[in-house]
Amino acid sequence: MLGSPEFPLLSKEGDIIIGGAFSIHSQISKPSFSLTGIPEPLICSRINLREFRFAQTMIFAIEEINNSSTLLPNISLGYKIFDSCGSTLPSTRAVMGLMNGQERTAEKTCSSQSSVHVIIGASESSSTIVMLQISGTFQIPVISHFATCACLSNRKDYPSFFRTIPSDYYQSRALAELVKLFGWTWVGAVRSDNDYGNNGMATFITAASQEGVCVEYSVAISRTDSSEEVARVVKVIRSGSARVLVAFLAQGEMDILLEEALKQNLTGLQWVGSESWITASHLADKRYSGILTGSLGFAIRKTKIAGLQEFLLQVNPSQEPQNNLLREFWETTFGCSFQSSLPGQSQCSGSERLGDINNPFTDVSQLRISNNVYKAVYAVAHAMHNMLNCGQSGEAINPSCIWKDDLEPKQIVRHLQGVNFTLQSGERVNFDENGDPSATYELVNWQRNQAGDMVFMAVGSYDASLPNGRQFTMNGINITWVTESQTRPLSVCSESCPPGFRQAAIKGKPICCFSCIACAAGEISTTNNSAKCSPCPLEFWSNEEQSQCVPKVIEFLSFGETMGSLLTAFSLFGASLTLVVLCVFFWFRDTPLVKASNSELSFLLLFSLTLCFLCSLTFIGQPTEWSCMLRHTVFGISFALCISCILAKTVTVVSAFKATRPAKTVPQCSAPLQRTSVLSCTLLQVLICVLWLIFAPPFPYKNTVHTTKKIILECNLGSPLGFWAALGYIGLLAVLCFILAFLSRKLPDNFNEAKFITFSMLIFCAVWVTFIPAYFSSPGKFTVAVEIFAILASSFGLFFCIFAPKCYVLLVKPERNTKRHMMGRNH
Numbered sequence: 001m002l003g004s005p006e007f008p009l010l011s012k013e014g015d016i017i018i019g020g021a022f023s024i025h026s027q028i029s030k031p032s033f034s035l036t037g038i039p040e041p042l043i044c045s046r047i048n049l050r051e052f053r054f055a056q057t058m059i060f061a062i063e064e065i066n067n068s069s070t071l072l073p074n075i076s077l078g079y080k081i082f083d084s085c086g087s088t089l090p091s092t093r094a095v096m097g098l099m100n101g102q103e104r105t106a107e108k109t110c111s112s113q114s115s116v117h118v119i120i121g122a123s124e125s126s127s128t129i130v131m132l133q134i135s136g137t138f139q140i141p142v143i144s145h146f147a148t149c150a151c152l153s154n155r156k157d158y159p160s161f162f163r164t165i166p167s168d169y170y171q172s173r174a175l176a177e178l179v180k181l182f183g184w185t186w187v188g189a190v191r192s193d194n195d196y197g198n199n200g201m202a203t204f205i206t207a208a209s210q211e212g213v214c215v216e217y218s219v220a221i222s223r224t225d226s227s228e229e230v231a232r233v234v235k236v237i238r239s240g241s242a243r244v245l246v247a248f249l250a251q252g253e254m255d256i257l258l259e260e261a262l263k264q265n266l267t268g269l270q271w272v273g274s275e276s277w278i279t280a281s282h283l284a285d286k287r288y289s290g291i292l293t294g295s296l297g298f299a300i301r302k303t304k305i306a307g308l309q310e311f312l313l314q315v316n317p318s319q320e321p322q323n324n325l326l327r328e329f330w331e332t333t334f335g336c337s338f339q340s341s342l343p344g345q346s347q348c349s350g351s352e353r354l355g356d357i358n359n360p361f362t363d364v365s366q367l368r369i370s371n372n373v374y375k376a377v378y379a380v381a382h383a384m385h386n387m388l389n390c391g392q393s394g395e396a397i398n399p400s401c402i403w404k405d406d407l408e409p410k411q412i413v414r415h416l417q418g419v420n421f422t423l424q425s426g427e428r429v430n431f432d433e434n435g436d437p438s439a440t441y442e443l444v445n446w447q448r449n450q451a452g453d454m455v456f457m458a459v460g461s462y463d464a465s466l467p468n469g470r471q472f473t474m475n476g477i478n479i480t481w482v483t484e485s486q487t488r489p490l491s492v493c494s495e496s497c498p499p500g501f502r503q504a505a506i507k508g509k510p511i512c513c514f515s516c517i518a519c520a521a522g523e524i525s526t527t528n529n530s531a532k533c534s535p536c537p538l539e540f541w542s543n544e545e546q547s548q549c550v551p552k553v554i555e556f557l558s559f560g561e562t563m564g565s566l567l568t569a570f571s572l573f574g575a576s577l578t579l580v581v582l583c584v585f586f587w588f589r590d591t592p593l594v595k596a597s598n599s600e601l602s603f604l605l606l607f608s609l610t611l612c613f614l615c616s617l618t619f620i621g622q623p624t625e626w627s628c629m630l631r632h633t634v635f636g637i638s639f640a641l642c643i644s645c646i647l648a649k650t651v652t653v654v655s656a657f658k659a660t661r662p663a664k665t666v667p668q669c670s671a672p673l674q675r676t677s678v679l680s681c682t683l684l685q686v687l688i689c690v691l692w693l694i695f696a697p698p699f700p701y702k703n704t705v706h707t708t709k710k711i712i713l714e715c716n717l718g719s720p721l722g723f724w725a726a727l728g729y730i731g732l733l734a735v736l737c738f739i740l741a742f743l744s745r746k747l748p749d750n751f752n753e754a755k756f757i758t759f760s761m762l763i764f765c766a767v768w769v770t771f772i773p774a775y776f777s778s779p780g781k782f783t784v785a786v787e788i789f790a791i792l793a794s795s796f797g798l799f800f801c802i803f804a805p806k807c808y809v810l811l812v813k814p815e816r817n818t819k820r821h822m823m824g825r826n827h
Contacts, residue, residue: 009024010323014062014077019079023084025085028043042090059079086252094131099115144162144376162416167436171298176211178462184213185212188237190219219236245271268483289448294445294446301441303425379421387415443459446480461473494515503530524542574796577799585806585810609642609795628716632689637685641678644733650737692718692722714784756805
């Protein structure tokens with residue numbers, strides 16, 4: 001059965017006429033145009049049972065209002081319903097028919113009044129835009145139940161437009177957030193090649209990029225495309241690597257796409273759909289189950305309309321025997337024909353029962369868009385109720401309405417803008433400044449029930465009026481996925497970068513395609529897919545996985561480690577050995593050897609050597625403010641005292657040797673002069689150290705420059721000049737001592753202390769000259785170890801060279817410890 005969009009398919013007279021435009025047929029003929037003849041009429045075919053239900057819902061709401069005693073009590077509503085055929089050209093014919101009536105020729109007089117006061121429709125954005133371009137000129141209000149294009153919210157272009165379905169602006173953003181919520185950063189996209197699909201997909205792509213989601217491809221399809229073009233679109237989808245497909249399609253395009261998808265066996269994709277098709281029950285057929293199982297998408301909240309199912313089941317061709325649409329509906333529903341001459345078809349009796357049929361017309365379990373039609377009719381009724389002052393007349397209650405012959409469209413638009421009422425279901429109906437309702441959606445998942453049938457399960461909700469972060473609500477119902485294992489499918493261009501890595505863009509590819517590069521040493525990333533690595537604070541370092549900052553290893557020469565323990569042992573051993581020798585000298589203090597060695601200077605030298613050995617202990621352990629000041633000053637003063645004693649001893653030896661020659665009379669150095677010289681040389685070092693401590697004392701310092709993985713605790717010299725002045729002064733005393741001892745090297749063999757002093761000074765100078773380059777080239781705690789080694793080596797050198805020969809005589813060769821032997825001559 002064929003229908004024509006020229007005349008209303010369903011109509012009824014009334015005081016107020018509400019026009020309706022629905023896509024009752026889904027296929028339209030392509031007429032041939034000629035410049036010589038009258039264009040052929042547009043013929044629409046293939047009845048859409050879902051859209052027919054929308055039209056009957058409009059009639060039901062009108063009849064319900066006509067039977068109401070409180071809403072428009074003495075006013076009757078009528079209707080004229082045209083078929084827009086889901087296309088722009090029939091929509092143009094429909095809106096012209098709604099405004100002008102069915103007359104094909106213009107009369108001499110024109111009433112300037114439209115034949116309808118309000119239009120409800122159409123079911124597509126492009127069709128609605130075409131209707132508005134004509135009706136908007138006369139400011140006739142249009143309320144759409146299914147046109148979601150965000151472009152229609154432009155009040156400047158469409159001042160008389162309202163809708164009971166949210167704008168795609170919110171749906172597109174919700175879809176982008178949904179994709180991001182499930183971790184799908186690499187998706188494909190297919191859209192209807194019309195205002196609905198193009199605008200909706202543009203908003204989605206913009207929102208997706210803000211959420212960090214990349215679109216691998218975006219292809220368009222139209223219901224008028226050739227089969228080759230549709231096949232090409234499906235091939236693009238099949239060849240893509242994205243495992244998630246966002247389909248912003250109207251039902252007509254979805255039907256065509258699925259048929260071609262079946263031919264090419266397009267399976268394994270996770271479909272994410274728009275509200276246009278996500279709850280279309282005819283798509284839940286078993287033919288498409290292998291493709292669409294597990295689909296996700298946003299739908300208008302479903303509700304129940306009391307009495308609608310009973311009303312739908314009463315539809316029968318006998319209501320209007322001459323109505324071709326009712327006859328076509330009946331023949332399509334029951335597969336029969338009212339014309340008995342048609343072969344292969346049974347005869348329609350008209351007594352068939354709709355209650356025995358389950359199809360998109362009789363199925364009222366998913367009343368979503370039907371409810372939008374219902375709300376649109378009631379919005380018109382409430383606007384007219386307020387406009388006609390129904391129920392109020394001055395101070396007295398007036399149950400009737402004050403009829404006006406000239407209902408101006410401007411006034412209807414103004415009263416529609418202000419409607420605010422509650423339906424029997426409890427749902428609030430109003431419009432914002434753009435004519436849009438509040439944007440709330442259900443998140444629908446295609447699941448199978450126990451009988452194996454596909455059902456639309458609400459698994460969450462989305463409310464755009466709530467603050468960001470609270471708009472999504474999941475209700476805890478398990479989601480069915482497209483994968484056989486029922487695990488959430490993975491759709492990414494590149495595998496996730498774990499903590500410790502960062503994303504690096506690949507040249508020529510979207511930002512979602514990246515390589516993972518390990519963070520550099522000292523940098524970390526703590527989350528997956530970090531865009532950059534963060535440097536650790538100064539006193540922290542990255543762990544081996546580069547996933548967190550850990551405190552740096554603090555390094556200093558401690559008593560507990562092997563090197564520290566060995567150096568401590570040598571230091572204590574040297575100090576102990578020095579004290580033992582001190583005791584030996586004290587025991588043999590009255591013997592010629594000890595007296596000849598200047599016992600007072602020997603005891604002072606042994607005391608200073610003990611300090612030299614012990615001062616190395618101040619270099620071991622964690623540096624503190626006191627230990628840093630103590631280690632260098634004790635070191636400098638101890639060695640200055642030691643070298644001063646050796647210098648005085650050298651002068652004494654030389655003087656004593658020269659005094660034994662009769663030809664020369666050199667006065668011996670008196671004991672007070674020795675003490676004065678030692679004290680003077682030592683006090684000068686004390687002065688250097690005091691000035692150093694006053695102006696720039698050493699202090700503990702955390703060295704993070706020398707090595708990045710460790711913090712070296714060391715003593716900063718404060719003033720390098722003070723350190724090198726103290727060390728240089730010791731070197732000066734050592735050089736003077738060496739020169740004097742070297743000049744006296746030809747003393748008699750029995751009295752050869754000058755030779756031993758010469759050798760000891762040679763060792764001392766060699767150690768400290770070697771110390772300088774080793775000090776600067778040793779890293780970390782080894783710098784301190786080199787300094788301690790130099791102290792101990794020079795101390796042991798002095799100790800053994802000067803006192804070992806004497807102890808050998810005192811303990812092993814006591815027969816040489818005589819005055820005669822001390823004064824003997826070998827020549």
